[in-house]
Amino acid sequence: MYSDMDRSSPGFAFRRGRAPVEIPVELELSGESLVATSVNIGLGGLFVATDRRFRMAERLNLRFTLPGQAQPIAVAADVQWLYGHQGRALGVGLRFVDLQAAAATVIQDFLRQLDVDVTA
Numbered sequence: 001m002y003s004d005m006d007r008s009s010p011g012f013a014f015r016r017g018r019a020p021v022e023i024p025v026e027l028e029l030s031g032e033s034l035v036a037t038s039v040n041i042g043l044g045g046l047f048v049a050t051d052r053r054f055r056m057a058e059r060l061n062l063r064f065t066l067p068g069q070a071q072p073i074a075v076a077a078d079v080q081w082l083y084g085h086q087g088r089a090l091g092v093g094l095r096f097v098d099l100q101a102a103a104a105t106v107i108q109d110f111l112r113q114l115d116v117d118v119t120a
Helices: 101-113
Strands: 024-029 032-041 045-049 059-064 073-085 088-097
Touching (some): 032 101, 073 101
Antiparallel strands (some): 024 032, 032 045, 045 088, 059 073, 073 088
16 A cells, blocks of 8 residues: 555645646656556646556656647656555656746646636
């Protein structure tokens, strides 16, 4: 079972200011790369469904392309929230680290197209 789950912030993954979006997200950690599927995204980060276990505060490199965009977004992210059930990992909330202004604008425009309140 996730021992870090109690230290995570359960509101992080599904709070206001996020839009549902299922896209492939490449996760890279210590030279290992895997692809997971996003559940939702906000200006601060995203939540991905994955059965891989992560640790709180672990740093990953992400790469994903939002619908309607040609250029992928590449950004570092820290594990902010862990979600599991009966010892099985089901997902992870990731907080963007040093998101570049151009990428933030792309995400913000995507959220506004879906009528998401980006001030949340």
